[in-house]
Amino acid sequence: MEKERKVEDLISDELALWRILFEQSRDGLVVLEMDGSVYRANQRYSDMLGYSPEETAKLHVWDWDIQFSKEEILELLRVVDTSGAHIETQQRRKDGKIIDVELSNNGAFYKGKKLIFCIVRDVTERKRIEEKIHRLATTDGLTGIVNRQEFNRILEDELIRSSRYGTTLSLIMYDLDHFKDINDHFGHDGGDRVLRTVVGLVNDSIRSSDVQARWGGEEFMVLLPQSGLAAAERVADKLCETIAQHQFAGIGAVTASFGVVELKPGENSDSLEKRVDDALYRAKARGRNRVESDDGGP
Numbered sequence: 199m200e201k202e203r204k205v206e207d208l209i210s211d212e213l214a215l216w217r218i219l220f221e222q223s224r225d226g227l228v229v230l231e232m233d234g235s236v237y238r239a240n241q242r243y244s245d246m247l248g249y250s251p252e253e254t255a256k257l258h259v260w261d262w263d264i265q266f267s268k269e270e271i272l273e274l275l276r277v278v279d280t281s282g283a284h285i286e287t288q289q290r291r292k293d294g295k296i297i298d299v300e301l302s303n304n305g306a307f308y309k310g311k312k313l314i315f316c317i318v319r320d321v322t323e324r325k326r327i328e329e330k331i332h333r334l335a336t337t338d339g340l341t342g343i344v345n346r347q348e349f350n351r352i353l354e355d356e357l358i359r360s361s362r363y364g365t366t367l368s369l370i371m372y373d374l375d376h377f378k379d380i381n382d383h384f385g386h387d388g389g390d391r392v393l394r395t396v397v398g399l400v401n402d403s404i405r406s407s408d409v410q411a412r413w414g415g416e417e418f419m420v421l422l423p424q425s426g427l428a429a430a431e432r433v434a435d436k437l438c439e440t441i442a443q444h445q446f447a448g449i450g451a452v453t454a455s456f457g458v459v460e461l462k463p464g465e466n467s468d469s470l471e472k473r474v475d476d477a478l479y480r481a482k483a484r485g486r487n488r489v490e491s492d493d494g495g496p
């Protein structure tokens with residue numbers, strides 16, 4: 199009798215321990231049936247989804263998961279085994295809000311049937327911060343376009359693509375004319391307004407596959423994937439004209455000078471950037487408000 203009592207105490211202690219672990223976990227814990235219904239969920243999981251525990255108990259995975267179809271979810275449940283699976287997905291809360299989650303799933307046999315044990319971590323806030331850091335690291339704060347570092351990364355990717363598929367690309371570099379005078383006459387804020395407006399005018403004139411970047415100060419690059427020199431010259435001519443014809447509020451007319459080059463076979467980014475810079479320098483030397491190109495010849 200005494201021995202039986204001890205065993206019962208031990209079992210009830212053990213149960214209490216697991217209950218604490220289940221209910222007080224900072225992660226959502228949900229146990230699923232193979233048909234996608236909820237076998238058990240802890241309070242934290244219900245809170246994450248914004249349902250009451252009673253409501254959560256009546257849900258199926260496809261009521262909250264927005265990344266996978268019902269068929270895909272049933273297949274995922276089928277293939278999860280004891281070695282586990284980690285996935286990132288998104289879930290819809292009762293109030294419609296979408297949250298990012300990391301899932302750690304394990305299949306195990308319990309009372310003669312397979313159940314899926316899931317640990318669910320809400321990573322929405324972490325993702326938001328990561329995206330903000332990425333945005334700050336890759337874009338120019340004044341104009342919102344990509345910065346020099348990110349542009350160089352994109353250019354390297356495009357050079358690889360060009361050599362792999364045998365396609366060409368062109369580069370336009372432009373620089374506002376006598377920008378120092380604009381700052382001197384209209385203040386730094388006036389200059390900043392001009393920079394933002396010019397970037398907007400250029401963005402409105404190029405394709406969504408083209409990439410405009412702030413190279414530094416009042417210098418900008420435009421990358422035109424899969425475009426040859428003739429097409430890039432036409433774009434630069436149009437941009438030159440568009441800027442020159444625009445009336446900048448409270449400032450008047452502003453012009454820019456342009457350099458244009460097309461990639462030579464086997465050329466690297468340093469050489470391409472040097473050639474476009476030289477072409478821009480020629481446009482400045484030959485009177486500004488004009489386009490000069492380098493056809494890649496000797």
Ligand SMILES: Nc1nc2c(ncn2[C@@H]2O[C@H](COP(=O)(O)OP(=O)(O)OP(=O)(O)O)[C@@H](O)[C@H]2O)c(=O)[nH]1
Pocket residue numbers: 340373374375376377378379381385386387388389390393414415416482486
């Ligand atoms: N408002 C503003 N001015 C900037 C910014 N970055 C650089 N500048 C200014 O841009 C001006 C560039 O002057 P310069 O390099 O002499 O060139 P420029 O006056 O445009 O003359 P050219 O290029 O030869 O036509 C400097 O006065 C810089 O202070 C910026 O973010 N905002």
